[in-house]
Amino acid sequence: MESVSTVFEEAARLILVWDPALIEIIGLSLHITLVAVAIACVIGLPLGAVVGAFRFPGRPLIAVTLNALMGLPPVVVGLVVYLMLSRAGPLGPLGLLYTPTAMIIAQTLLVIPIVAALTKQVVEDLHREYADQFTSLGVGRFDRVTALLWDARYSLLTVALAGFGRAVAEVGAVIIVGGNINHLTRVMTTTIALETSKGNLQLALALGIVLVALAILVNAAVMALRSSAQRAAYA
Amino acid sequence: MRDLAGDIAAAEPVTAGPALLEARGLTFSSAGAWLIDDVSLAIAPGRRTVILGANGAGKSLLLRLLHGLERPSAGRVLHHGRPLDRRARRAQAMVFQRPVLLRRSVRANLRFALSVRGLCGRQRAEREAEALARARLTDLAHRPARLLSGGEQQRLAIARALAGRPEILLLDEPTASLDPASTQEIEALIEAATAEGVTVILVTHDLGQARRLGQDAIFLHAGRVAETGPADQVLDRPHSGPARAWIDGRLYL
Numbered sequence: 001m002e003s004v005s006t007v008f009e010e011a012a013r014l015i016l017v018w019d020p021a022l023i024e025i026i027g028l029s030l031h032i033t034l035v036a037v038a039i040a041c042v043i044g045l046p047l048g049a050v051v052g053a054f055r056f057p058g059r060p061l062i063a064v065t066l067n068a069l070m071g072l073p074p075v076v077v078g079l080v081v082y083l084m085l086s087r088a089g090p091l092g093p094l095g096l097l098y099t100p101t102a103m104i105i106a107q108t109l110l111v112i113p114i115v116a117a118l119t120k121q122v123v124e125d126l127h128r129e130y131a132d133q134f135t136s137l138g139v140g141r142f143d144r145v146t147a148l149l150w151d152a153r154y155s156l157l158t159v160a161l162a163g164f165g166r167a168v169a170e171v172g173a174v175i176i177v178g179g180n181i182n183h184l185t186r187v188m189t190t191t192i193a194l195e196t197s198k199g200n201l202q203l204a205l206a207l208g209i210v211l212v213a214l215a216i217l218v219n220a221a222v223m224a225l226r227s228s229a230q231r232a233a234y235a
Numbered sequence: 236m237r238d239l240a241g242d243i244a245a246a247e248p249v250t251a252g253p254a255l256l257e258a259r260g261l262t263f264s265s266a267g268a269w270l271i272d273d274v275s276l277a278i279a280p281g282r283r284t285v286i287l288g289a290n291g292a293g294k295s296l297l298l299r300l301l302h303g304l305e306r307p308s309a310g311r312v313l314h315h316g317r318p319l320d321r322r323a324r325r326a327q328a329m330v331f332q333r334p335v336l337l338r339r340s341v342r343a344n345l346r347f348a349l350s351v352r353g354l355c356g357r358q359r360a361e362r363e364a365e366a367l368a369r370a371r372l373t374d375l376a377h378r379p380a381r382l383l384s385g386g387e388q389q390r391l392a393i394a395r396a397l398a399g400r401p402e403i404l405l406l407d408e409p410t411a412s413l414d415p416a417s418t419q420e421i422e423a424l425i426e427a428a429t430a431e432g433v434t435v436i437l438v439t440h441d442l443g444q445a446r447r448l449g450q451d452a453i454f455l456h457a458g459r460v461a462e463t464g465p466a467d468q469v470l471d472r473p474h475s476g477p478a479r480a481w482i483d484g485r486l487y488l
Binding site for chain 1 (some may be wrong): 261299302303304321324325327329331335337338339348350351379381382386399470
């Protein structure tokens with residue numbers, strides 16, 4: 001086995017020469033994660049806002065469920081989606097198992113509770129400040145939700161970021177429903193798991209570095225955006 | 236010298252004439268405490284009514300009840316003789332002690348309030364411009380609203396409230412934490428509103444402001460109406476113990 005420094009050098013070389021295999025994997029990873037987070041936001045933001053802004057029967061139950069599902073083990077989600085999509089499952093005829101679509105479905109399910117639960121918290125706090133003014137102005141339910149989501153936009157960016165972090169780093173669900181097929185469903189995390197077990201540490205480490213760098217980059221971008229919003233007292 | 240029964244005045248309209256807004260036997264209790272206790276009053280249209288009283292007398296709570304932000308434990312609020320529903324509340328606008336401004340620009344704050352009332356297009360743009368001019372914030376229209384000074388924020392809140400062309404403007408100590416110059420500007424806005432026919436109900440614990448703005452006065456003590464009448468009478472010749480004590484600067488227990 002090579003020395004650690006050789007592994008590092010080779011990993012750095014792979015990144016610097018923009019290795020096609022590496023790029024393909026990173027691209028697929030980002031594609032799957034971004035689509036999953038986008039769908040999860042479309043569902044989770046309004047869901048969280050409604051639960052955060054209104055009192056209705058069943059609300060505590062929904063809130064507890066969302067909070068509990070935030071810690072959902074990815075392998076369990078992977079297993080459930082696998083059962084749904086497998087040939088004998090209810091969605092089997094769609095033939096989605098071992099496709100990027102299956103991975104998007106699994107990650108979306110993982111991220112929805114995170115987005116919804118965090119959105120609920122953000123919106124609840126904001127609504128406490130706005131509620132009387134909204135009632136006074138006669139703001140209807142729909143306008144309330146959209147106004148709260150808009151006025152919480154910078155906090156919600158952090159919420160989406162939390163969802164992104166969860167999805168991009170997750171391996172358990174995508175490996176079950178994606179199958180880690182080369183050129184088709186191989187993403188950063190599954191490749192790292194596979195290549196490490198094969199002893200191909202260079203590629204694994206290169207992907208690991210990219211993954212961490214991505215996380216830092218996205219976090220820095222969101223933080224910069226938030227602090228500029230804070231200067232305008234919008235956040 | 237009036238007798239003791241005069242201390243807690245009976246339910247009587249502040250002034251004669253048809254009431255725009257009325258409270259009948261209004262009561263609000265929380266955790267066993269009667270915070271508003273059997274309050275009946277009538278607000279005359281087109282006038283400025285000041286609600287006075289010591290801290291904790293229930294002034295803000297009464298205002299919230301009149302606006303329908305709180306549900307009374309007993310009694311009711313009538314607007315043109317009809318129960319306070321959503322439509323009635325749209326004829327009212329309330330300005331809070333600490334202005335609640337959206338995390339948007341000055342103009343967007345006005346736009347939101349107008350959109351909620353179903354205004355759009357040119358009509359809305361005209362009302363926006365009108366409200367900006369009224370608050371003297373035209374040059375700051377694109378500023379984030381929450382970066383304005385305290386006085387500017389309150390001017391925006393009042394202009395936003397008036398942009399919906401309400402019949403009644405309710406204000407809860409709008410100048411409580413403002414400097415004299417800002418207070419003067421706010422009071423000028425309130426006077427201008429009256430000149431346009433808006434009925435004003437103002438909660439204040441500032442005797443000077445009550446004298447400057449009050450036409451009618453309601454004095455609250457411990458959740459009850461201690462005294463009502465024309466402002467100069469209540470402020471200069473109070474007959475109830477609580478009002479006399481408060482105006483003399485004594486503690487009334």
